[in-house]
Amino acid sequence: MSVSTEDKVKRTWGYVAEFDTAASVYEAAKAMKEYGYRRWDVHSPFPIHGMDAAMGLGPSYLSRIVFCGGLMGSLTALVLQFGTQVGLYPTIVQGKPDNLFTIPAFFPVTFELTILFSAFTILFSLLVIIRLPRLHHPLFESKLFTGFSDDKFIISVEARDPKFAREGTREFLQSIGAKQVELVEEEL
Amino acid sequence: MSTQVSAEQDLRGVAREPLVLSGRDYKWITNRICGVVENGQPPIWWLVAIPGALLSLVLLFTLVYLVATGVGVWGLNQPIAWGWDITNFVFWIGIGHAGTLISAILFLTRQKWRTSVNRAAEAMTLFAVVCAGIYPGFHVGRFWMVWFLAPVPNANAIWQNFKSPLLWDVFAVSTYFTVSVIFWYIGLIPDLATLRDRCKPGLKKALYGIFALGWRGGNRQWRHYEMGYLLLAALSTPLVLSVHSVVSFDFATSVVPGWHTTIFPPYFVAGAIFGGFAMVLTLMIPCRAIYGLHDMLTPKHIDNMTKIIVLTGTIVGYAYLMELFIAFYGGNPFEVDAFHMRTVSGPYVWSYWTMMFCNVIAPQAFWIPWCRKNLVVVMCVCMCVNTGMWYERFVIIATTLARDFLPGQWGYYEPTWVEIAMFVGSHGLFLFLFAMFIRFLPMIAISEVKGVLPQSDPHYHPAH
Known part of the structure; x- marks a missing residue:
């Protein structure tokens, strides 16, 4: 050569x-x-x-990691919503309580953040497991x-x-x- | 010894239509799909991309004009405070549903025909959500304050109202966009590697190489990759269903007659899938003809999608009739009046019946096999559905607000030139982004189409 x-x-x-x-x-x-x-x-x-x-x-063991990621998402959402709506800044509107029983109103955001955190966990833990990027x-x-x-x-x-x-x-x-x-x- | 599986039969010995016609091999698939990116674009591509770019500039101009002048340049006022802006938002976000539906739900249900359409449909999803996001963003009036939607600590110590469907919507739409991007990108990695390996050394190869992340297609990578893809599909499935449900909560949780109905979430989801598939066909039938993809996008693919359109269109029709029935049966005089004015005597009766024709009557043509095979009919019906789904949102939003509880709160809404220019401009942006996608990325998932060929089964032995 x-x-x-x-x-x-x-x-x-x-x-x-x-x-x-x-x-x-x-x-x-x-x-x-x-x-x-x-x-x-x-x-x-x-x-x-x-x-x-x-x-x-x-x-593949990826699913176990993603389960933890999803759980983190749910917890983050619940802490965020209870912390702000019940603790820091209660808004008494829509005839909904500002205590533990507000939880049904928190489901949509909890659901979305669970999915969001899981998706990011999939992306990043997948890359770590398969050792990419390696150009x-x-x-x-x-x-x-x-x-x-x-x-x-x-x-x-x-x-x-x-x-x-x-x-x-x-x-x-x-x-x-x-x-x-x-x-x-x-x-x- | 391994089981003998011939090309024409699946494991149960049932004859199946092949997903890729003319017995094409791996090499042909690679060359044909990468060729779209590598060879020059046909004149018709320029006829889409250049007007698309110019119309995107129109959109940009109207947005600058709106920010500089104020949201009053739109025709919105009391009582009709939501008009074309939210109509367009719901219209685009609805179109954005077919992509993830095809990639996620059809993946989980093992519908292998999805492989030929999922990439383009996902791209369509992303671009539609981009178009959708513009409207509520600018609808807030002061675009530079849009960060107040995000739950971050601010100087006034105010926090968002997490009990409000409008905030749920912020989370739903932004999650949907992010997850769709991740799903799309993970699917793209093996195909970017194919493009990388075909390029001569240079800037192009470097860029494809960087985005392919150094993919080597080893089975030790594939097994985790497949699990990741499966998990994303499993997560996206409820996500798709949730996004338009949450969008419908914006309306359903209010007490406005005509909006306050429990049927909204499933009805919106069915409508979104319906409109999304119509848009997929509207885009893919021309692409198939222009780039010669007939062997991968076969009549079977079109047939399947038209069947989904007739199914979801009929669900939507059922929801329309059920709304009327519940208004009659529920005995609430305001509800009865709202629907009476929508269908018989109000100022927007024409839009209701346009919607009814385009969404419920036109798709019924797909019961007839000849109509599902004739591409002219398919395109006409899909254009009807695209129009009808826009009218559906307009009917729900504007006609409802035009007739509030008291006659003193009645009004009539007409869009200004700014709203019309924005609407046209967002279509330009959508087409421009789609043209760019065709130019730079493989529009059919190469690795997935290869995977559904009969010879990809490790137990395949050609029948001699």
């Missing part, structure tokens, strides 16, 4: 393997899991049904990899995986049906 890249020190990040169909990558993922790889992933243009089970991943990643240097957002299915294996072997992994990926395999390096 060009001279400048040779000057830089590189280390192996891992392999990417390209597959043509959802069915073939699904079978390959099962084989990957069976062989015992741990630091690997299946990159696809759309979520493949049943892939979580094939990779041995459990259900640069060694995979983006690969020529095969960008096919994942079009019509290809990619399996990536990291060199950090205990079962990773420079030759053995390449052969394994080819044996489970990869059309092409590429070595990915990252700059130090």
Whole structure:
């Protein structure tokens, strides 16, 4: 390649393997899991049904975090409304009381803030869990990899995986049906 | 071994119409949808975008004029203190309902055909809510005081009245807008990554790359992403239903005859879905023809949406008749008079019957399969519905206020040129924003459409 890249020190990040169909990558993922790889992933243009089970991943725990976020929203709304309407600035209008029994009038805002807080919790905790934004990643240097957002299915294996072997992994990926395999390096 | 599933049959062995026609593959879908953004726009796009931009300037001018002069430039006065402004607000917010309905409720009910329309419908939602938000904002009269709506401590130590439906409305509409933006953006991330990967290095690639957040489409990302999307859909479903219910509380919790009815929340929600779907079709049928999306927006999609229109239109018709019946049956003379003046003898009888024709009678054409297939008929009926839903809000708001309890409080309202220019201008803004959306973002959810192809099933094996 060009001279400048040779000057830089590189280390192996891992392999990417390209597959043509959802069915073939699904079978390959099962084989990957069976062989015992741990630091690997299946990159696809759309979520493949049943892939979580094939990779041995459990259900997402995002919902539990969002439940807490929603609860925070409800509490915030109730504190805000009781604090201002009963404590700080009672407005005696519309024939409604200014004590605990005002609560039916507070439902709409409580409901809206529950949804609002949950939605923000989904957005931000999702980004934290899936480690985004991360604008640069060694995979983006690969020529095969960008096919994942079009019509290809990619399996990536990291060199950090205990079962990773420079030759053995390449052969394994080819044996489970990869059309092409590429070595990915990252700059130090 | 895996189960054999052929292209034409689902798991129960029932023949189904495919959602994407002509056996298109992933590559074709990517190229066709990204092509709309990457290739130059056709002349008709400019014919929408330029007038849209100019009309947005008209809107801007009227708003500046209104702020500089005072809210008296509108034709509002006592007794009719709500006119075209609130009519337009409710009209636009109603249109904004179809987007989240398609993305959320149809997602939860596993209606896979939603994938071809949800992106554009969500964009439409956002732009409609932007248009809607302008009206109540400027209706307060002193726009620079609009921050008083927010519960923040201020120098006068005053707090908002949380028992007021008007404040509920502030929370409902702003929550709806925010959640719709989040929903839309999360859905866009994989498609922005597709655009990023197709761009040559440069400013465009950098911008798409930044907004795609470095998406790598790994299944370890997808599984949380899918859960997040599901949760957002589950949260948005009651949210959609709540927003227009809260809007209807603005009217229903008052004691004005003609507004004080318990049927308002469900009736408003059905009307919003009805008007929203009509607007989706009004926008998508031309887009489909201009950009050649016939294989993704199939006759089946149009057929399904027209069926929703006839269903919700009939619910709306039922609500109109029920309002009349309850006025008669309830025995309140003011209520009886309010509806008598609306339908038989008042100054706005013409608007009531325009509404009745456009919203209840015109959509009945969709009972006939031929009408659902003929796009000219579909477009005509949808234009009727768009008009009719505007008239519905006008009938509810202006005709009711025109006849208060005492004849001394009776009036007649006519919009001034400022209100008319604002109304036209907000349509310009809506079209301009939609044209920008088509120009810069994928108008069909690429990853979702790919996901509903038969070959996306991991157990798919082509039948030889």
